[in-house]
Amino acid sequence: MEKTSYGTVYKAKLADGGTIVLRLLREGSCKERKSCLPVIKQLGRVRHENLIPLRAFYQGKRGEKLLIYDCLPNQTLYDLLHEPRVGKPVLNWARRHKIALGIARGLAHLHGLETPITHGNVRSKTVLVDEFFVSRLNEFGLDRIMVPSVADEIVAIAKDDGYKAPELQKMNKCNSRTDAYAFGILLLEILLGKRPGKRLRRGEFVDLPSLVKVAVLEETTLEIFDVELLKGVRNPMEEGLVQTLKLAMGCCAPVASVRPTMDEVVRQLEENRPRNRSALYSPAETRSGSGTPF
Known part of the structure; x- marks a missing residue:
């Protein structure tokens, strides 16, 4: 399916017709078995509707290590935001809000465990989104079983x-x-529809917080939102868009102690729910305009 810093991901069919995802960890990337097992056991106990559960761990005779997950019919948030495809759903504000709230809830759950887990690799490529716009975080806590050099690659x-x-x-x-x-x-990234980070072809770096700061100074804040996001939104202030932008900038504060906790983020997102909840369920809204279901 893909190659990541942690290893190679495969989709496998079982004899009973089911499908699973196998993550074959890169040779030499993992700590010794004795150090890994307590972490694996903790990760295996984590269950939340916005997290992809780890189902099993396997170590072969040659030392190969496999992490086994459910195979869910999802796309990554990165694909939904940035990859053009016919029939892809319009990501209006109601849908994006639901996705963002799910991610926040998943992170808050990890941080609130008796032994807290930090995700360590939050990005649009590690978020899976299903046809009901439920988001699920993948790859949480894997850095804790990696040797330091591989973890630092992340x-x-x-x-x-x-x-x-x-x-x-x-x-x-x-x-x-x-x-x-x-x-x-x-x-x-969800609000602006722009991809952060380096552009390899152009050699430029897109700093999303800086883009927002410039827009605020130039009093063009409402122009910075993704056009697709604004479909059906009459008043961005009333719909909670501006408040959510402020929340995102608070999370990006340069000083760590000023940033909100994920519990606070969840609370604020819940308080700023879009008024037009019916926009979540409009099957005719796709980018092809053909009504193809997601």
């Missing part, structure tokens, strides 16, 4: 992709506040 990628908190230098320094920063960038 930080380097997060920097290139625009999700790295300013204070984060090594993955073992990742915490709930660095997750909050990455969520803030992700929320800006």
Whole structure:
């Protein structure tokens, strides 16, 4: 299916007709079995509607390690936001709000566990979204079973992709506040419809918080929202769009202690629900205009 910093992801069919996702961890990327097992057991106990559950862990005779997950008929949030495809649903404000709230709830659950788990790799490519716009976070906590050099690769990628908190230098320094920063960038990505980070072809870096700051100074804030997001929105202030933009910028605060907790983020998103909830369920709204179901 894909290659990531952690290894290669495969889709596999079972004898009973079911389908699972196998994540084959890169050789030499994982800590020794004794160090891994307590973390694997903790990750395996995590259950929440906005998190992809780890179902099993396998270590072969040659030391190969497999993480096994449910295979869900989802697309990544990255694909929904940035990849053109006929029949893809219009991501209006009601749908984007539901996606963002789901991500926030998943992170808040991880941070609120008896032994808290930081995700460490929050980005639109690690969020899966189903046909009902329920979002689920993938790959949480995997950095804790990786050797430091591989875990730090994730930080380097997060920097290139625009999700790295300013204070984060090594993955073992990742915490709930660095997750909050990455969520803030992700929320800006949802609101602006723009991809953060480096553009390899052009050699430029898209800093989403800076774009918002410029728009505020130039009093063009309402022009910065994604056009698709605004479909059906009469008043961005009344619909909670501006408040959500402020929340995203708060998450992206350069000083970690100023950022809200994910519990606070969930509360604010719940308070700023879109008024037009029916926009969630309009099957005719696709980018092809053909009514193709998502």
